[in-house]
Amino acid sequence: MGWIQSLTCITTCVLLLQQSVVDAVPMNEPRALVERGTNLTGKFLHITDIHLDPKYLEGADPDTYCHRIKKNKKDKDTGKYGALGTRCDSPTALVQATFNFLKKEIKDIDFILYTGDTVRHDRDDDLPVTKNDVLNGHKSVMKYFRSAYNIKNIPYVPTIGNNDGFNHNDVVKNDKIFSTLKSIWKPLDLNLTSSFTSGGYYVQDVVPNKLSIINLNSMYFFKKNDEISDCSSSTSPGAIQMKWLERNLKFYQKKNNNHQVYLMGHVPPIDDDGSKLYKSKCYSQYLNLLGKYGSVISGHFTGHTNNDNLNAVIPEGKGKFTYMAADDKEASGVKASLAKTYVGLFNAPSIIPVHNPALRVYTYDTQGKDYPFGTIRDWEQYYVDLKKANKKGTVKYQLEYRASELYNVDHFDGPGIGQAISHIAKNKSARKLYKEYANVSA
Numbered sequence: 122m123g124w125i126q127s128l129t130c131i132t133t134c135v136l137l138l139q140q141s142v143v144d145a146v147p148m149n150e151p152r153a154l155v156e157r158g159t160n161l162t163g164k165f166l167h168i169t170d171i172h173l174d175p176k177y178l179e180g181a182d183p184d185t186y187c188h189r190i191k192k193n194k195k196d197k198d199t200g201k202y203g204a205l206g207t208r209c210d211s212p213t214a215l216v217q218a219t220f221n222f223l224k225k226e227i228k229d230i231d232f233i234l235y236t237g238d239t240v241r242h243d244r245d246d247d248l249p250v251t252k253n254d255v256l257n258g259h260k261s262v263m264k265y266f267r268s269a270y271n272i273k274n275i276p277y278v279p280t281i282g283n284n285d286g287f288n289h290n291d292v293v294k295n296d297k298i299f300s301t302l303k304s305i306w307k308p309l310d311l312n313l314t315s316s317f318t319s320g321g322y323y324v325q326d327v328v329p330n331k332l333s334i335i336n337l338n339s340m341y342f343f344k345k346n347d348e349i350s351d352c353s354s355s356t357s358p359g360a361i362q363m364k365w366l367e368r369n370l371k372f373y374q375k376k377n378n379n380h381q382v383y384l385m386g387h388v389p390p391i392d393d394d395g396s397k398l399y400k401s402k403c404y405s406q407y408l409n410l411l412g413k414y415g416s417v418i419s420g421h422f423t424g425h426t427n428n429d430n431l432n433a434v435i436p437e438g439k440g441k442f443t444y445m446a447a448d449d450k451e452a453s454g455v456k457a458s459l460a461k462t463y464v465g466l467f468n469a470p471s472i473i474p475v476h477n478p479a480l481r482v483y484t485y486d487t488q489g490k491d492y493p494f495g496t497i498r499d500w501e502q503y504y505v506d507l508k509k510a511n512k513k514g515t516v517k518y519q520l521e522y523r524a525s526e527l528y529n530v531d532h533f534d535g536p537g538i539g540q541a542i543s544h545i546a547k548n549k550s551a552r553k554l555y556k557e558y559a560n561v562s563a
């Protein structure tokens with residue numbers, strides 16, 4: 122054999138060898154995360170805004186974002202588990218204790234929604250967040266989830282927050298963070314198709330033919346993202362995502378078999394003071410889509426504001442939609458519109474102790490008889506009294522409230538949300554509780 126032939130053989134043989142390796146290990150096909158026929162618990166976890174800060178220092182000065190201790194003077198409010206109500210992020214001890222609680226106490230769940238903001242804030246000029254900090258943050262949080270749950274049985278579905286990219290707030294088209302996260306999240310077997318690598322958003326089937334999650338990259342709608350224009354420009358990543366969203370919602374509505382979706386994202390459209398967090402056109406287009414496709418949207422989950430609040434998307438006439446906040450004084454005057462609520466916006470408080478740390482366990486309908494499969498029937502919110510935790514040297518998550526008791530309804534579909542908000546409007550003691558829980562009893 123001449124040397125050219127042997128070279129050809131070597132090349133071909135290597136190719137053949139590679140081919141057989143590929144054949145032997147089938148590609149991981151995206152699948153619905155919870156298999157059909159699994160015994161569902163009818164519960165899932167929603168957790169948000171972990172903001173893990175490995176540089177947090179007990180006793181440090183909050184003016185240094187809890188990174189440095191003042192000369193000869195420890196700050197007694199900068200506790201082992203966090204500094205309540207400051208601009209400091211979450212100490213490792215708090216995050217560790219949170220996952221210990223989850224591992225021990227929150228076992229009977231079907232899946233996990235994590236609405237992002239993993240990495241600490243880039244606020245400290247003396248300790249800027251580096252690329253490595255971002256990578257390590259994402260890897261650490263993955264590790265925590267995997268230490269608490271077998272992600273093959275209890276899948277976890279994450280989204281991207283405004284502190285999760287390489288540049289604070291500014292996530293662009295084809296952002297490098299997408300492919301980075303795709304490789305960090307590989308063990309999760311998520312459906313990270315080309316929409317994810319170009320835009321950071323994806324559809325994830327959870328229960329086959331019954332429940333899917335539309336996981337949005339809210340950074341493309343976020344007012345504070347300076348690199349992206351409003352959705353009025355048809356080439357803006359926000360407008361492209363909006364089109365993708367409508368295409369998907371239309372698909373499920375057309376399917377007409379009660380296949381429901383949950384929408385999740387980091388930043389909600391509305392802040393806790395009622396102001397818009399999305400760019401003006403993105404905001405109105407988004408609310409109108411929620412209204413238009415409300416019949417297939419069983420839940421809308423966000424974080425970011427650190428507050429607990431409930432908003433209803435209600436019709437405004439002429440196919441346009443607006444919202445009503447649960448503690449709005451005008452809620453009692455719009456009972457007729459509230460009865461026509463299309464979607465409820467659930468905003469959960471955070472782990473980072475802006476208020477007390479908290480997380481939620483939702484109960485959803487798995488019968489599909491009285492309500493569509495996936496309809497939210499209740500939730501329990503667990504929280505830590507952080508001052509007590511710091512004083513005692515140990516973290517205790519306890520039940521703060523049960524939604525069915527606070528809102529006096531047992532189905533959080535559109536009409537149920539309308540009733541819930543009417544209840545808050547007319548019942549003084551419920552309203553007082555709602556306001557207390559908005560700041561997680563801090």
Ligand SMILES: *[C@@H]1O[C@H](CO)[C@@H](O)[C@H](O)[C@H]1NC(C)=O
Pocket residue numbers: 151152153312314316323324325326327
């Ligand atoms: C993957 O995403 C596509 C839309 O991009 C969706 O149609 C499909 O159902 C998803 N598959 C799974 C298994 O989640």
Ligand SMILES: *[C@@H]1O[C@H](CO)[C@@H](O)[C@H](O)[C@H]1NC(C)=O
Pocket residue numbers: 158159160
């Ligand atoms: C589901 O529960 C039923 C009744 O408890 C049991 O017989 C069955 O084996 C369980 N199926 C799975 C997949 O765990």
Ligand SMILES: *[C@@H]1O[C@H](CO)[C@@H](O)[C@H](O)[C@H]1NC(C)=O
Pocket residue numbers: 526527528529548549550551
């Ligand atoms: C007011 O709301 C609270 C909390 O939902 C409930 O326990 C109480 O029974 C309500 N009171 C009235 C008069 O409806």
